[in-house]
Amino acid sequence: MTGHPALAIDIGGTKLAAAIVHPDGRIAAHDRTATPSPPPERPKGGGESSPGGVGGRPPTMNRPPERPEGAEAIWSALVALVDKVFADAGAPSLAGVGVGCGGPMTWPAAEVSPINIPAWRGFPLRERLRARYPGLPVRVHNDAVCVAIGExxxxxxxxxxxVLGMVVSTGVGGGLILGGHLIDGGTGNAGHIGHVIVDPDGPPCGCGGRGCLEAVARGPGLAAWAREQGWRGDEDDPTGADLAEDARAGHPVAAAAMRRAGRALGLAIASATHLCDLDVVTVGGGVSQAGDLLFTPLTETFNTHARMDFAQRVRIVPTALGQTSGLVGAAALVFRASRYWGPSDKQ
Structure with missing residues (x-):
C-alpha cells in the first residue's frame, strides 16, 4: 500500500457522493449531489418484466425501461462530482478507486442494476471507471456493504x-463481517438483510417478494403506509424526514409508522444475530436519523425475540461515521483488500 489517497464513491437512489480518503481513513475532501432522475419511457403495449434471481445478470425489478440518455445523465453527474472533489483535494496521485453502489449487480464485474436507480440496468460501472483511471485498481461493492466495512x-x-452493518434509507441493505473479514457469499450479496421476511402478509417489495424488511422499513415505504392511514394525505410526496418530524411532535400515525419500522428492524436483527453470533450491529441511513423514535421499538422488539443467551450480548448502535461510512468503506476496498476484497482479480 502506498501513501497515496484513494478516490471513494458512494452511489445511492437519492444521492451521489465522492471523497478523497487517506490510507488511515481520514477524508481530505468530499462532496455530494442529488442522483438525477430522468423521466421514464413507458413500454408500448406490453407489461413490465418480472424479477429474477440475485445472482448472474440482475433482473429489471418491475421497472419500466429508461431512455439510454437517462443512464448517461447519471454517469455525467457522477463524473462532474468526482472531478470537483479531485480538484478540491489538489489533484493528488491516487492509490485506487473504491465504490459502493446500490444493488443488485454482477460481482465483481459490477454491471449494476440498482433497484432505486431505474435508469441503470446492467450499467458497466466498473468498466467505465477502469477506462477513466487506467492502471489503478477499481473495486466496486454494494453500498450497504461499504457502510459495514467503514464501520x-x-x-x-x-x-x-x-459485525452487521445496516443502511435504512431509500432502501434497506447490509453487509456482514465475520471472523474479521467481509463475507461476500456466492454472488457478492451476503448480508442483504433488507430482503429478510419480517411479515409474510406484508407489503409487496421491489424485489418481487412480499413482506421484506425493505418493503416495511424503507423511508418511502413508511411514508406511503402513513399516508394510507391518513397522515398528510392532502400533500404531494411527504418524506420520511417529514414523518420523523411529525412523530417527534406527537402525531399518532407518524409515531405508529416509526414503531412499525423499528419492530421490523428488531425482528430482522434478532434473526441475523441468532444466525451469525454477532458482536455489534450498526444502523445508519436517513431513516436511522430519527433516533429514539426508531431505536426504542427496535430494541424492545429485539429483546423480546433474541432469547438465546449468546444473542443478548450484541450491541445495536447508530453508525459512528454517519453519512461518510460508505465512503470510508469504499476506500477500504483499496487499502485493506486482504480483509475486505475477496476476488482473486485484485484490479
Missing amino acids: HWRGAGQGHDN
Whole structure:
C-alpha cells in the first residue's frame, strides 16, 4: 500500500457522493449531489418484466425501461462530482478507486442494476471507471456493504470481529463481517438483510417478494403506509424526514409508522444475530436519523425475540461515521483488500 489517497464513491437512489480518503481513513475532501432522475419511457403495449434471481445478470425489478440518455445523465453527474472533489483535494496521485453502489449487480464485474436507480440496468460501472483511471485498481461493492466495512474499519464496529452493518434509507441493505473479514457469499450479496421476511402478509417489495424488511422499513415505504392511514394525505410526496418530524411532535400515525419500522428492524436483527453470533450491529441511513423514535421499538422488539443467551450480548448502535461510512468503506476496498476484497482479480 502506498501513501497515496484513494478516490471513494458512494452511489445511492437519492444521492451521489465522492471523497478523497487517506490510507488511515481520514477524508481530505468530499462532496455530494442529488442522483438525477430522468423521466421514464413507458413500454408500448406490453407489461413490465418480472424479477429474477440475485445472482448472474440482475433482473429489471418491475421497472419500466429508461431512455439510454437517462443512464448517461447519471454517469455525467457522477463524473462532474468526482472531478470537483479531485480538484478540491489538489489533484493528488491516487492509490485506487473504491465504490459502493446500490444493488443488485454482477460481482465483481459490477454491471449494476440498482433497484432505486431505474435508469441503470446492467450499467458497466466498473468498466467505465477502469477506462477513466487506467492502471489503478477499481473495486466496486454494494453500498450497504461499504457502510459495514467503514464501520468495522474505523467506526462503531472497530475492534470487533463479527459485525452487521445496516443502511435504512431509500432502501434497506447490509453487509456482514465475520471472523474479521467481509463475507461476500456466492454472488457478492451476503448480508442483504433488507430482503429478510419480517411479515409474510406484508407489503409487496421491489424485489418481487412480499413482506421484506425493505418493503416495511424503507423511508418511502413508511411514508406511503402513513399516508394510507391518513397522515398528510392532502400533500404531494411527504418524506420520511417529514414523518420523523411529525412523530417527534406527537402525531399518532407518524409515531405508529416509526414503531412499525423499528419492530421490523428488531425482528430482522434478532434473526441475523441468532444466525451469525454477532458482536455489534450498526444502523445508519436517513431513516436511522430519527433516533429514539426508531431505536426504542427496535430494541424492545429485539429483546423480546433474541432469547438465546449468546444473542443478548450484541450491541445495536447508530453508525459512528454517519453519512461518510460508505465512503470510508469504499476506500477500504483499496487499502485493506486482504480483509475486505475477496476476488482473486485484485484490479
